[in-house]
Amino acid sequence: MTTEWINLLKSAYKTCLNQDGRCKVHYTFPNKDEMAEEYSLGNYQLMVRKWRRKTTGLTGVESWKYEVGEPLNPAMVLQAETLRENINNPIFMRLDKKEHFQWRIRNLPYSLNTYDITVGDDKNQITVRTTNKKYYKKFFIPDMERLGLSLDDSSLAFNHANDTLIISYKKPEEVLDLERMVRAELKKVKDDGDICEIPGQVCCVT
16 A cells, blocks of 8 residues: 555644534645535545635636535535536546445436446456446546555446446455545544644544
8 A cells, every 4th residue: 555645644734623413634745735525523534525726827726626525505516517408417526435436326216237337457447337328437546546555356246226327346454444444533632622732643544
């Protein structure tokens, strides 16, 4: 497992707030990029991870982009980013489980045998295509890339229900070990609604 990502987290300025049943952690990295995460206080399951990166534009920063979880109105975000007005377009989002990375693609009405989902030859991307050629998408797992881990077809599974394609990828032991370490750090934060600074700690790792 590469330690580059862990070292980057250690170097970040971090604040943490327990609020509304969630542990909310904000990172500011040395290059001024920001990452915000939200964990449920019940089981410390990751609910949200989003990024806001520094840019050279007029504002200096881009808008928040979700890696895990969904905005309050994902259809509006989709419309704004793609300039498409049809709210029935497929909506792609990641919503993880304890043992699996998981993605949901809503507004896909086709039967299960329509989908062909594979790990690419480069072992770092997942490809979703339909036999009727109505949908095609490639995506990667940032957590795996940050730890220098390759993907394996045997860890991939998918299902379909209620016009939603559900794709799961079993987390390797390296990821689970790291998440256990994160939960241990998060549980040290007092549940009193106060903001705390957590310098020099590995907190809210992917």
